[in-house]
Amino acid sequence: MKPEESATTGADLLVKALIDEEVEVVFGYPGGAVLPIYDSLFKQNRLRHILVRHEQAAVHAAEGYARSTGKVGVVLVTSGPGATNAVTGLTDALMDSIPIVCLTGQVPTHLIGNDAFQEADTTGITRPCTKHNYLVKAVGDLARTVHEAFYVARSGRPGPVVIDLPKDVLMNKHDYVAPKKPVQHKSYRPQVKPEARKVEEAIELIAGAKRPIFYAGGGIVNAGPKASKLLTQFVHMTGYPITNTLMGLGTFPASDKQFLGMLGMHGTYEANLAMYHCDVMINIGARFDDRITGKLAEFSPKSKKIHVDIDPSSINKNVRIDLPIVGDAGHVLEEMIRVWKARQPKVDHKALKAWWAEIDKWRARNCLAYKQDKETIKPQYALERLYHHIKDRDHYITTEVGQHQMWAAQFLKFEQPNRWMTSGGLGTMGYGFPAAMGVQIAHPDALVIDVAGEASIMMNIQELSTVAQYRLPVKIFILNNQYMGMVRQWQELLHGGRYSESYMESLPDFVKLAEAFGAVGLRCQDPAKLDDTIKQMIDIKQPVVVDVLVDKTENCFPMIPSGAAHYDMLLGPDDRAAKPVSEEGMVLV
Amino acid sequence: MSTPETSSHTISVLVDNEPGILARVVGLFSGRGYNIESLTVAETDARENLSRITIVTAGTPMVIEQIKAQLDRLVPVHKVRDLTVEGPHIERELALVKVKGTGDKRVEALRLADVFRAKVIDAKTDSFVFEVTGTSDKVRTFVGLMEGLGLVELGRTGIVAMSRGGDAL
Ligand SMILES: Cc1cc2nc3c(=O)[nH]c(=O)nc-3n(C[C@H](O)[C@H](O)[C@H](O)COP(=O)(O)OP(=O)(O)OC[C@H]3O[C@@H](n4cnc5c(N)ncnc54)[C@H](O)[C@@H]3O)c2cc1C
Ligand SMILES: Cc1ncc(C[n+]2csc(CCOP(=O)(O)OP(=O)(O)O)c2C)c(N)n1
Ligand SMILES: [Mg+2]
Numbered sequence: 034m035k036p037e038e039s040a041t042t043g044a045d046l047l048v049k050a051l052i053d054e055e056v057e058v059v060f061g062y063p064g065g066a067v068l069p070i071y072d073s074l075f076k077q078n079r080l081r082h083i084l085v086r087h088e089q090a091a092v093h094a095a096e097g098y099a100r101s102t103g104k105v106g107v108v109l110v111t112s113g114p115g116a117t118n119a120v121t122g123l124t125d126a127l128m129d130s131i132p133i134v135c136l137t138g139q140v141p142t143h144l145i146g147n148d149a150f151q152e153a154d155t156t157g158i159t160r161p162c163t164k165h166n167y168l169v170k171a172v173g174d175l176a177r178t179v180h181e182a183f184y185v186a187r188s189g190r191p192g193p194v195v196i197d198l199p200k201d202v203l204m205n206k207h208d209y210v211a212p213k214k215p216v217q218h219k220s221y222r223p224q225v226k227p228e229a230r231k232v233e234e235a236i237e238l239i240a241g242a243k244r245p246i247f248y249a250g251g252g253i254v255n256a257g258p259k260a261s262k263l264l265t266q267f268v269h270m271t272g273y274p275i276t277n278t279l280m281g282l283g284t285f286p287a288s289d290k291q292f293l294g295m296l297g298m299h300g301t302y303e304a305n306l307a308m309y310h311c312d313v314m315i316n317i318g319a320r321f322d323d324r325i326t327g328k329l330a331e332f333s334p335k336s337k338k339i340h341v342d343i344d345p346s347s348i349n350k351n352v353r354i355d356l357p358i359v360g361d362a363g364h365v366l367e368e369m370i371r372v373w374k375a376r377q378p379k380v381d382h383k384a385l386k387a388w389w390a391e392i393d394k395w396r397a398r399n400c401l402a403y404k405q406d407k408e409t410i411k412p413q414y415a416l417e418r419l420y421h422h423i424k425d426r427d428h429y430i431t432t433e434v435g436q437h438q439m440w441a442a443q444f445l446k447f448e449q450p451n452r453w454m455t456s457g458g459l460g461t462m463g464y465g466f467p468a469a470m471g472v473q474i475a476h477p478d479a480l481v482i483d484v485a486g487e488a489s490i491m492m493n494i495q496e497l498s499t500v501a502q503y504r505l506p507v508k509i510f511i512l513n514n515q516y517m518g519m520v521r522q523w524q525e526l527l528h529g530g531r532y533s534e535s536y537m538e539s540l541p542d543f544v545k546l547a548e549a550f551g552a553v554g555l556r557c558q559d560p561a562k563l564d565d566t567i568k569q570m571i572d573i574k575q576p577v578v579v580d581v582l583v584d585k586t587e588n589c590f591p592m593i594p595s596g597a598a599h600y601d602m603l604l605g606p607d608d609r610a611a612k613p614v615s616e617e618g619m620v621l622v
Numbered sequence: 623m624s625t626p627e628t629s630s631h632t633i634s635v636l637v638d639n640e641p642g643i644l645a646r647v648v649g650l651f652s653g654r655g656y657n658i659e660s661l662t663v664a665e666t667d668a669r670e671n672l673s674r675i676t677i678v679t680a681g682t683p684m685v686i687e688q689i690k691a692q693l694d695r696l697v698p699v700h701k702v703r704d705l706t707v708e709g710p711h712i713e714r715e716l717a718l719v720k721v722k723g724t725g726d727k728r729v730e731a732l733r734l735a736d737v738f739r740a741k742v743i744d745a746k747t748d749s750f751v752f753e754v755t756g757t758s759d760k761v762r763t764f765v766g767l768m769e770g771l772g773l774v775e776l777g778r779t780g781i782v783a784m785s786r787g788g789d790a791l
């Protein structure tokens with residue numbers, strides 16, 4: 034062997050560094066700028082590469098992989114269009130705090146800035162949609178940068194990190210030395226342990242509450258499965274009610290009697306009213322998103338608010354907090370439990386009993402009720418039946434964006450974290466199917482279902498080819514209402530029923546479409562046949578697309594219209610005339 | 623509800639001197655709709671490869687708190703200090719002021735420059751370039767006076783600031 038052949042190329046070195054980070058799968062799509070990496074991948078068999086059909090899907094697949102495993106998801110795309118196609122996925126991961134490392138090809142360093150072929154200012158474009166990004170200018174910096182990127186992606190509040198890799202850097206040679214101890218960033222050290230004094234203050238406030246509520250979010254998922262166990266333990270110790278955000282579903286068992294369901298715009302009546310009337314709110318790992326608060330001035334006006342968050346910028350962003358606690362949800366909960374046990378505080382059982390009685394009255398409104406008839410399948414019914422058939426199986430759910438997403442959040446029950454992947458912050462149509470692929474890669478034997486709308490699924494339908502290639506038995510459960518239902522609902526309620534461009538003309542025949550890609554297609558229109566169709570879908574060990582034709586004009590309730598307060602909830606179709614939406618509310622999204 | 627008062631804050635930020643860091647900071651301000659009244663940046667520690675950014679911004683107390691938290695969560699940011707709330711501090715700005723004219727106006731410009739302890743760093747028979755240093759107020763006042771005396775060009779550095787006493791950032 035000639036001496037220059039013994040040194041490692043940047044691309045080989047990159048692959049070694051990924052293996053040292055315990056990466057198992059890379060979701061990607063090749064192109065000129067990353068050919069050296071594809072060459073290195075070809076020569077090894079430790080890293081598995083999944084070839085998607087669009088770079089956006091690569092990022093969503095990595096998100097699904099990451100969210101369902103707690104690991105960092107890895108993406109590999111080429112320069113220029115490869116990188117720009119990944120931008121939506123990166124933004125999605127940033128909004129939902131998903132750890133991703135995305136490797137992008139770049140033109141060689143000497144051509145940067147020359148408008149070279151397939152050049153894009155990738156670090157410039159992705160600066161606002163990543164937690165951090167790097168342009169590697171010398172092969173000697175490559176390995177350290179990769180290890181640091183993984184550290185940044187997974188530490189503190191997780192997020193996407195881009196490493197832009199000029200082609201010459203990938204081809205130049207340099208020795209690889211595996212890091213002896215885990216690489217950190219030289220100054221980035223998020224605070225994970227809370228101040229002891231703050232935890233004690235919190236326990237005092239919590240123990241003295243008369244109308245308390247826990248409000249737990251995606252931060253608990255980010256903190257790892259143990260945090261959900263601790264949350265459940267602590268909530269049980271107190272006997273207090275708890276609600277979850279869309280992102281937090283599964284962090285507390287949905288079947289538990291202390292669970293009030295999801296809160297927010299399409300949350301339950303009991304959860305939202307409990308938030309409005311509470312005297313102590315314990316927010317752990319949730320960010321007071323506008324889908325939760327509604328009209329800020331009237332958001333939970335009578336409560337003292339505790340907020341546990343690892344990111345200080347989430348605290349006091351839009352809601353004034355009385356007791357901020359910076360730290361990792363798991364660590365904080367551990368401390369809370371310890372202090373609670375040590376103090377054995379006497380809670381006000383009488384007040385608590387009255388509070389639960391009030392909550393039970395709200396619960397009795399049965400806000401998720403709907404009427405199923407013999408003719409058309411109600412989307413809610415389809416999901417109830419789906420849940421019935423999957424609940425005793427090892428299953429994972431992803432969704433697209435729209436009404437079906439909200440119904441899935443309301444009607445499927447999540448007993449554990451990491452089982453529910455949905456695009457919350459960005460609300461990206463086209464997220465669910467590729468995310469489901471990523472989940473299935475991580476959990477080959479589990480039942481993975483994308484609850485979809487017929488409009489959303491069209492946004493990444495090309496991935497049917499990917500699931501066919503890798504024989505991923507992902508199920509796509511389309512609630513086909515022939516409308517961009519969520520858009521139609523807003524047009525009905527806010528724009529005088531002028532259904533501008535929200536009807537889905539010229540939909541494909543989803544059964545034939547599935548078949549064309551080598552998947553199985555099923556269709557169901559008759560409520561009486563729904564159970565059989567679902568059973569069939571589960572039994573087929575291949576990718577299946579199920580086209581469930583549902584009521585076209587069903588609306589998703591409860592609904593707090595944009596800019597309204599929690600007590601201004603629309604509970605059903607008869608509710609709407611009474612409450613016109615304010616002009617202030619109309620400008621909100 | 624009454625809207626809380628907006629006030630001006632001087633914030634010092636210690637950052638890794640790496641490509642894109644200024645874009646990160648400026649992008650944060652434009653992306654989130656915060657004001658920048660003044661911004662200065664230069665390397666201050668070559669060995670540790672650190673730069674110091676001084677930003678003057680305005681906002682309600684809640685917005686100022688957000689700005690600091692947002693700056694602090696940028697990965698290459700080491701430290702964020704709000705000099706306005708953390709006790710007494712000093713602010714200085716430097717300006718180069720070019721004044722063109724002859725006769726009385728020229729004499730008056732030179733006399734005022736002396737009062738403001740501005741240095742003459744370039745002189746021609748019909749022009750001066752003054753260098754004036756001080757608080758932004760002082761610089762503004764001086765520039766205001768020169769406007770009537772033939773001001774033709776102005777360059778200002780923006781503010782650099784530091785806390786009083788022995789404590790370092
Ligand atoms: C059509 C549509 C409708 C929606 N309607 C609703 C609705 O009705 N109800 C609803 O809840 N949502 C709804 N959403 C989702 C909503 O937009 C937000 O995405 C969601 O509410 C945010 O969830 P979260 O507050 O749990 O925060 P996340 O986005 O999950 O953020 C997590 C928070 O936890 C913190 N954190 C991260 N890691 C840790 C850790 N280790 N320890 C402690 N803290 C940590 C982060 O800093 C952050 O502040 C809707 C979305 C769409 C698309
Ligand atoms: C990429 C993208 N474009 C547009 C939107 C706005 N949007 C939100 S929901 C929705 C309609 C979704 O329709 P469908 O997938 O059929 O779901 P449904 O509401 O009918 O259940 C649209 C267009 C979005 N969220 N994402
Ligand atoms: Mg639809």
